[in-house]
Amino acid sequence: MEINTEMDRKGINLMDYKEAGLTRNEYETLKNALDREPNKTELLIMGVMWSEHCCYKSTRNLLSMFPAKGKNVVAGPGENAGIVDIGDGLGLAFKVESHNHPSAVAPFQGAATGVGGIIRDIITLGARPVASLDGLFFGDISKQKTRNLADGVVKGIGGYGNPVGVPTIGGKTFYSPRYAGNPLVNAMCLGLVEIPKIISSKTAKAGQLVVLLGSKTGRDGIAGAAFASTQLAEDTKTSRPNIQIGDPFVEKLLIEACIELRDKDLIVSMQDMGAAGITSSSSEIAAKSKVGMILDFEKVPLRENDMEPWEIALSESQERMLLIARPEDMEQISEIAQKWDLDSAVIGHVTENKDYLIRNNGKIVADIPASLIGDGCPSPEWKMTRPASIEKRWNFDLEDLPENTDMQKKLLSLLKNPGLSDKGCIYEQYDSMVQTNTVTGPGNNDTSVIRVKGTEKLIAISMEADPWKCDLDPYRGATETVGRSIRSLAVAGAEPLGMTNCLNFASPEKPDQYWVLNECVKGMADFCKQVECPVISGNVSLYNETINGSILPTPLVGIAGLISMKEDLVSSGKWQEGDHIYYAGMPNPSLAGSYYQLLITGGISGRPLPFTPEAEQDFLDRAVKTAKNRLVSSGRTIKGGGLLVTLAKECIASEKGAAFDMNIPTRKDVFLFGEGGPRAIYSVPRSKVVAFKHQWNGFPILKIGEVRGDRLLVNNDIDISVVELTKAWRLK
Amino acid sequence: MITSVIIFPGSNCDRDVIHAISENTGTKVESVWHKERVLPEGTGLVVLPGGFSYGDYLRCGALSARSPIIDAVKEHALNEGLVLGICNGFQVLLETGLLPGAVLTNKTLTFICKKCYLRVERNDTPFTKGYKKEQVVQFPIAHNDGLYFLPPEKLENLEKNGQVVFRYCSESGKTDPEFNPNGALNNIAGITSRSGNVLGLMPHPERASEDILGGKDGVIMWRSIQRWIERE
Numbered sequence: 024m025e026i027n028t029e030m031d032r033k034g035i036n037l038m039d040y041k042e043a044g045l046t047r048n049e050y051e052t053l054k055n056a057l058d059r060e061p062n063k064t065e066l067l068i069m070g071v072m073w074s075e076h077c078c079y080k081s082t083r084n085l086l087s088m089f090p091a092k093g094k095n096v097v098a099g100p101g102e103n104a105g106i107v108d109i110g111d112g113l114g115l116a117f118k119v120e121s122h123n124h125p126s127a128v129a130p131f132q133g134a135a136t137g138v139g140g141i142i143r144d145i146i147t148l149g150a151r152p153v154a155s156l157d158g159l160f161f162g163d164i165s166k167q168k169t170r171n172l173a174d175g176v177v178k179g180i181g182g183y184g185n186p187v188g189v190p191t192i193g194g195k196t197f198y199s200p201r202y203a204g205n206p207l208v209n210a211m212c213l214g215l216v217e218i219p220k221i222i223s224s225k226t227a228k229a230g231q232l233v234v235l236l237g238s239k240t241g242r243d244g245i246a247g248a249a250f251a252s253t254q255l256a257e258d259t260k261t262s263r264p265n266i267q268i269g270d271p272f273v274e275k276l277l278i279e280a281c282i283e284l285r286d287k288d289l290i291v292s293m294q295d296m297g298a299a300g301i302t303s304s305s306s307e308i309a310a311k312s313k314v315g316m317i318l319d320f321e322k323v324p325l326r327e328n329d330m331e332p333w334e335i336a337l338s339e340s341q342e343r344m345l346l347i348a349r350p351e352d353m354e355q356i357s358e359i360a361q362k363w364d365l366d367s368a369v370i371g372h373v374t375e376n377k378d379y380l381i382r383n384n385g386k387i388v389a390d391i392p393a394s395l396i397g398d399g400c401p402s403p404e405w406k407m408t409r410p411a412s413i414e415k416r417w418n419f420d421l422e423d424l425p426e427n428t429d430m431q432k433k434l435l436s437l438l439k440n441p442g443l444s445d446k447g448c449i450y451e452q453y454d455s456m457v458q459t460n461t462v463t464g465p466g467n468n469d470t471s472v473i474r475v476k477g478t479e480k481l482i483a484i485s486m487e488a489d490p491w492k493c494d495l496d497p498y499r500g501a502t503e504t505v506g507r508s509i510r511s512l513a514v515a516g517a518e519p520l521g522m523t524n525c526l527n528f529a530s531p532e533k534p535d536q537y538w539v540l541n542e543c544v545k546g547m548a549d550f551c552k553q554v555e556c557p558v559i560s561g562n563v564s565l566y567n568e569t570i571n572g573s574i575l576p577t578p579l580v581g582i583a584g585l586i587s588m589k590e591d592l593v594s595s596g597k598w599q600e601g602d603h604i605y606y607a608g609m610p611n612p613s614l615a616g617s618y619y620q621l622l623i624t625g626g627i628s629g630r631p632l633p634f635t636p637e638a639e640q641d642f643l644d645r646a647v648k649t650a651k652n653r654l655v656s657s658g659r660t661i662k663g664g665g666l667l668v669t670l671a672k673e674c675i676a677s678e679k680g681a682a683f684d685m686n687i688p689t690r691k692d693v694f695l696f697g698e699g700g701p702r703a704i705y706s707v708p709r710s711k712v713v714a715f716k717h718q719w720n721g722f723p724i725l726k727i728g729e730v731r732g733d734r735l736l737v738n739n740d741i742d743i744s745v746v747e748l749t750k751a752w753r754l755k
Numbered sequence: 756m757i758t759s760v761i762i763f764p765g766s767n768c769d770r771d772v773i774h775a776i777s778e779n780t781g782t783k784v785e786s787v788w789h790k791e792r793v794l795p796e797g798t799g800l801v802v803l804p805g806g807f808s809y810g811d812y813l814r815c816g817a818l819s820a821r822s823p824i825i826d827a828v829k830e831h832a833l834n835e836g837l838v839l840g841i842c843n844g845f846q847v848l849l850e851t852g853l854l855p856g857a858v859l860t861n862k863t864l865t866f867i868c869k870k871c872y873l874r875v876e877r878n879d880t881p882f883t884k885g886y887k888k889e890q891v892v893q894f895p896i897a898h899n900d901g902l903y904f905l906p907p908e909k910l911e912n913l914e915k916n917g918q919v920v921f922r923y924c925s926e927s928g929k930t931d932p933e934f935n936p937n938g939a940l941n942n943i944a945g946i947t948s949r950s951g952n953v954l955g956l957m958p959h960p961e962r963a964s965e966d967i968l969g970g971k972d973g974v975i976m977w978r979s980i981q982r983w984i985e986r987e
Contacts, residue, residue, distance in 0.1 A: 272810025451865075454897045455868055
């Protein structure tokens with residue numbers, strides 16, 4: 024083999040493996056596999072490809088706990104996103120991905136390119152993106168710095184999602200000072216594809232061409248993936264060159280061009296270029312297709328002429344796709360690219376052997392076995408220790424909490440809490456209706472719902488996280504997180520199709536933090552197994568900490584569910600005058616890690632409710648049947664803020680009052696403000712009350728009130744007009 | 756009736772308006788790429804759809820107004836053919852000069868997407884015949900630059916000529932400033948040419964054309980157009 028020796032010598036002198044981001048062990052593994060010293064370009068490539076962001080080395084073992092199989096799964100983990108079969112020959116592709124570090128440094132561009140990246144993951148499968156959701160976690164919103172950052176992130180999401188024409192139909196917003204220096208921006212996208220038209224990244228064959236489609240390659244975002252896999256520097260300004268710049272207009276052209284190419288069957292295989300750019304996309308195709316590849320870098324269209332091969336290899340310039348095409352199709356491909364004003368260039372070809380070879384003007388600059396790049400990274404064995412402080416966190420005696428008298432004041436305070444109040448100022452900046460499929464968009468709803476044109480079907484999507492409870496007890500918190508999402512779908516009438524998740528955690532290198540991560544994954548996996556919800560895709564974001572501390576453990580889940588007929592949808596906020604209101608669920612929630620506890624005590628403590636698999640399953644089955652048998656006018660699960668906040672939100676959304684005379688079986692504040700467990704509020708038309716009670720026979724339900732008038736009345740505690748509730752919730 | 760929906764690079768409501776018109780009128784709808792120079796034979800209605808043509812670069816609609824197809828659209832308008840511009844399509848019409856005025860960035864300085872009430876000011880146009888005069892309808896808006904602007908004299912003329920077709924209002928039809936989402940002068944949401952055959956509006960009737968999407972007020976517009984063209 025002929026290697027550019029000058030570069031090699033220079034490389035070793037200039038380039039230490041640590042600078043490339045490799046550990047000693049990784050460097051040795053690489054050297055042994057190559058049977059020689061890697062050169063500079065190779066070291067830099069491997070530094071990025073073996074970063075946590077690209078190869079999940081710390082979490083590979085953990086992720087294997089998730090159930091990946093299921094009767095509807097068409098594509099699971101390993102592809103760019105998972106796909107589930109929704110019937111009628113259609114597949115639903117979806118995935119969530121983080122863009123946390125870039126958003127901390129450059130809120131607008133960081134969030135914008137996060138949206139762009141996840142949309143390209145969906146396009147890569149040959150699917151048309153149909154909806155987006157966003158999980159946003161910010162610091163204390165009363166601080167100007169947080170407000171500026173949040174404003175930039177929201178503008179970035181809208182600034183990208185709106186022009187691209189993918190509606191933002193929901194999400195999750197959460198505030199805690201623990202995110203002050205390290206906000207989280209998780210973007211989820213869903214797409215629809217006719218199953219025979221799905222494009223795989225595993226189908227390249229020798230003799231086919233490697234084609235770049237989209238923007239030119241520049242110096243932006245070089246080694247961004249490696250940047251995402253380290254702790255954030257205190258002065259984030261120095262990280263600016265790691266940030267990519269997005270152009271939603273080009274992305275929109277790319278979507279249309281890819282769909283046209285797909286429809287004309289001109290794409291053999293495809294990968295988007297996100298993290299680690301050309302290297303990652305091409306080597307992944309080579310490794311998954313079990314072929315070799317030769318790339319000629321002088322053929323890559325560049326923004327700047329004097330780029331080094333390693334810069335070309337690792338540039339994260341946005342809005343580019345890597346296609347594998349048959350030689351005879353190239354003419355047609357160029358014509359379609361030209362129609363959409365996009366660059367296209369053949370930059371290499373697929374070979375029989377298993378070598379991944381990069382040449383520049385004929386000289387070899389890198390030569391690595393493709394399989395090594397993809398799967399060769401040794402998994403580090405992080406130590407795990409249960410933190411000694413965990414029992415201390417569980418120390419919460421209800422007796423110490425004075426039983427509150429002014430419930431109304433507390434309710435109003437909670438409705439004004441930024442985590443529970445109206446998020447209109449965020450979601451009204453997003454186009455939530457483009458594509459005309461949005462049945463339930465963002466706002467005062469339990470789930471987001473889109474319809475599938477040409478069918479009777481609806482898809483319900485719920486995004487959830489519960490970081491406080493994960494902080495108190497990672498296993499229980501994680502089960503509650505999945506529970507929140509899946510219960511909302513069931514109440515809407517949807518059967519779960521699959522889950523995607525984003526694991527946002529601090530460094531795995533600290534044993535107690537790795538334990539938290541492990542417990543959370545275990546909790547999520549156990550819930551998913553119990554309810555047979557496959558985990559079809561996901562993303563891991565570690566090292567979310569600054570010198571001021573780490574974020575709350577934040578596993579975020581996005582679950583999609585199917586409603587076969589639109590008449591089966593149960594919405595929230597649809598109270599009808601005279602309906603009976605039922606509470607379904609156990610009457611003993613917990614104040615541990617609740618909004619109420621934080622409001623009263625200024626902190627969180629205690630142990631959240633344990634996971635009760637049978638009760639969860641029973642609740643989900645009954646909730647779906649309740650929807651299918653069309654027994655209720657409105658339904659809403661009880662989540663953040665507890666029962667009273669849920670009732671208030673139903674009043675606000677329904678623009679109707681209700682009178683409650685509850686025989687409270689536990690302590691009043693616990694029953695009214697406690698959180699956790701499978702619980703929901705249903706409003707039942709009088710004519711359906713008997714059937715409803717029959718449906719829930721054997722599960723604890725309680726008639727608590729009736730829809731009536733324009734005031735919310737609860738025992739002797741609450742007497743307030745719906746108008747006043749609405750004003751508080753809207754912060755007016 | 757044949758509708759031609761012009762597709763510019765960056766249009767993103769083209770498929771929505773095609774769906775709304777074909778589902779609600781059962782008539783033929785053709786997609787026309789902006790680089791074409793002639794409209795399909797028998798075109799009765801030309802729609803310039805919403806979206807972000809050319810990424811809103813330079814000025815919203817400015818680049819699209821110079822697309823090859825625009826000459827054919829102007830000719831269609833001169834020959835009393837119907838032209839409808841929705842959102843970005845309205846911005847394109849302003850840039851072509853087929854409609855007077857300009858739109859500026861919303862007074863909130865943000866993109867706004869929400870349902871809005873509009874008062875139908877004229878029901879004698881081909882687009883609005885099916886509405887009652889002063890009927891309040893609900894169409895969503897979704898734009899960053901929708902503040903309709905004209906210098907005072909020209910605005911006065913526009914009003915005098917009765918060219919204002921839709922105005923932002925309350926649920927009961929009040930046009931107080933608080934019901935104006937974007938700061939448009941005189942709450943103007945949509946205007947017509949003097950001859951009445953060109954209509955431009957910021958709100959999206961195609962997003963209000965099915966019960967499952969939360970409203971059907973837009974359907975009346977499609978049916979009005981259909982009746983107008985088929986009667987001709």
